[in-house]
Amino acid sequence: MSKFELRSKAHSLSGVTYEQSLLASTALAPSLLERIGGSEGFRTLAELFYARVFADASNPWFLGIFASSTKSEAVDNQHRFLVQTFGGPELYREKKGKYTRLVGRHANYKIGPPAAERWMHHMERAIDEHEALKGEKHDEAREFLKMYFRYTAYYIVVASEYMRDDQLSGGTQLDSGRIW
Numbered sequence: 020m021s022k023f024e025l026r027s028k029a030h031s032l033s034g035v036t037y038e039q040s041l042l043a044s045t046a047l048a049p050s051l052l053e054r055i056g057g058s059e060g061f062r063t064l065a066e067l068f069y070a071r072v073f074a075d076a077s078n079p080w081f082l083g084i085f086a087s088s089t090k091s092e093a094v095d096n097q098h099r100f101l102v103q104t105f106g107g108p109e110l111y112r113e114k115k116g117k118y119t120r121l122v123g124r125h126a127n128y129k130i131g132p133p134a135a136e137r138w139m140h141h142m143e144r145a146i147d148e149h150e151a152l153k154g155e156k157h158d159e160a161r162e163f164l165k166m167y168f169r170y171t172a173y174y175i176v177v178a179s180e181y182m183r184d185d186q187l188s189g190g191t192q193l194d195s196g197r198i199w
Contacts, residue, residue: 025174029173029174029176029177029178032132032177033169033170033172033173033174035166035169035170035173037170039166040166040167040170040171042163042166042167043105043163043164043166044104046163047160047163050105050106051105051106051160052102052106052107054151054152054157055105055152055160056151057107058098058107060151061098061101061102061105061107062094062098064097064098064101064146065095065097065098065101066094067144067145067148068141068145069090069093069094071141071144071145072085072138072141073090075137075141078137081134084129084130130175130176131176132173132176134176135172135173138168138172139165139168139172142165142168143168146161146164147161152164
């Protein structure tokens with residue numbers, strides 16, 4: 020399947036186009052990295068998100084997706100990824116290697132549309148709770164960030180269906196490039 024077909028399927032499931040998903044990193048001035056408070060602002064977002072995820076006792080099937088990581092590892096990985104994705108230093112690359120391999124790092128988990136929706140439930144609330152993103156002047160930034168995450172969550176769902184065993188990285192199998 021081509022990347023254009025994957026993008027089309029992700030759009031049909033998420034309601035967000037690939038182009039819309041890029042707005043959080045391309046259309047804001049000041050940048051999202053600046054608005055959120057730099058690296059520490061993204062750490063706060065990851066902490067808010069994972070506090071919700073790890074407290075989600077009503078959905079043990081969802082929490083099971085995160086069973087191979089501690090909360091602090093999950094926060095650190097997401098923080099590093101977000102800082103790098105939104106224009107900061109290449110923190111994720113320093114820890115995980117040259118390529119983000121976002122789909123490959125999630126492919127060992129059973130991530131379908133219900134998991135993407137549950138993930139978005141927690142992320143949207145974390146975004147809304149983030150002090151640096153509150154207020155009308157940040158409405159557009161919050162909306163763009165939610166579109167980025169919604170599209171990406173469903174892209175992972177779609178692309179995971181087409182992963183080969185030799186493309187997997189992390190998850191329930193040991194990733195030889197993983198640095199704890």
